[in-house]
Amino acid sequence: MSWTDERIATLKKMWESGSTASQIADELGGVSRNAVIGKAHRLGLKSRPSPVKASESKAAKKPTSAAPKPVPKKAAPAAATPAAPVAPRQPVTPPAPTQAPPPAPKAASSAPSQPMPNPSSDLPKIVSVGPGGFLRQGPGDQQAPIPPAPPRRLVPAKPSPEIANKTSLLDLSDRVCRWPMGHPGEPDFHFCGEAVNPGFPYCVEHCGRAYQAQLPRGARRPPPPLPFGGPRVR
DNA sequence: CCCTGATTCGC
DNA sequence: GCGAATCAGG
Numbered sequence: 175m176s177w178t179d180e181r182i183a184t185l186k187k188m189w190e191s192g193s194t195a196s197q198i199a200d201e202l203g204g205v206s207r208n209a210v211i212g213k214a215h216r217l218g219l220k221s222r223p224s225p226v227k228a229s230e231s232k233a234a235k236k237p238t239s240a241a242p243k244p245v246p247k248k249a250a251p252a253a254a255t256p257a258a259p260v261a262p263r264q265p266v267t268p269p270a271p272t273q274a275p276p277p278a279p280k281a282a283s284s285a286p287s288q289p290m291p292n293p294s295s296d297l298p299k300i301v302s303v304g305p306g307g308f309l310r311q312g313p314g315d316q317q318a319p320i321p322p323a324p325p326r327r328l329v330p331a332k333p334s335p336e337i338a339n340k341t342s343l344l345d346l347s348d349r350v351c352r353w354p355m356g357h358p359g360e361p362d363f364h365f366c367g368e369a370v371n372p373g374f375p376y377c378v379e380h381c382g383r384a385y386q387a388q389l390p391r392g393a394r395r396p397p398p399p400l401p402f403g404g405p406r407v408r
Numbered sequence: 409c410c411c412t413g414a415t416t417c418g419c
Numbered sequence: 420g421c422g423a424a425t426c427a428g429g
Contacts, residue, residue: 176421177420177421194411194412194413195412195413196411196412205422206422206423207412207413208413208422208423208424209421209422209423210422211412211413211414211415211422212414212415212420212421212422212423213420213421213422214413215413215414215415216420216421222413410429411428411429412427412428412429413426413427413428414425414426414427414428415424415425415426415427416423416424416425416426417422417423417424417425418421418422418423418424419420419421419422419423
C-alpha cells in the first residue's frame, strides 16, 4: 500500500482526533501500526500522549554496578547544533477543553455569541462524541446494542434558559443534555445542555440520535464513502 | 501479557 | 520515504 493523499488525509484526521495508531492502521488497512506511527512522524504530526514519556525529572541512573550505558547505537552528532536551546519540556498546563474565562465565569450573557441555534441544522459535518468516548458520525452510523425501552412519551423539551452560555463539563447535571458538541480539546467544545428527555441523559433530539431503532439486517445503510467517520465502533 | 507511542535503521 | 524491529511506559 502506498500513502495516497486520501490515506494521508485519513491518517491526519484520525491522528489528530485522538485515534490510536492501531485504530488508524486498522482503518486504513494494509498498513501496520508502526507504519502509521512512522508516517505520522514523517508528516510532522505532533506526538500525542504517549505512555512512554514519563522519563524526566529524574537524573537517577543505574549506577549500581551497571555502566552508564552511553549510547546504545547510533551516536548523535552532538556538536552539530550548538545553539539549540531545547526546552527541557515544561510541565505544560493543558488547555482546558472548555474555555474558562478567569474573570466573570458565567455572567454577562450579553455576548452575542450565537447560543447554538438549532443543533440539528449543523449536523452535516459535525462529528460528535458518544458516551463511550468514541466519535460518532451524524447520519447513518452503526448502532450496536439497542438500549433501553423507548421513551413513553416525548416531551417537547423547551430551550432552557440555563444554556445562554455554553454548557461546559462542569455545567453538566442530571437535567441537562450531556450530548457533546464538537470535539474534546477544541476551544468550543461543549455540551448540548438542553433539557433532558426525562429518564435519559440526553434531550429529546439527541435521544433520537443516541437510541436508534435497529433496522432490519438487509435494510441497513452501509457507509460506503467514509472519508473517515470516526474510529471503529466495533 | 496486553496495550500504547517513539525511535532506530536497513531497505 | 517506508516500516519492521526494537524500545519503553502503562
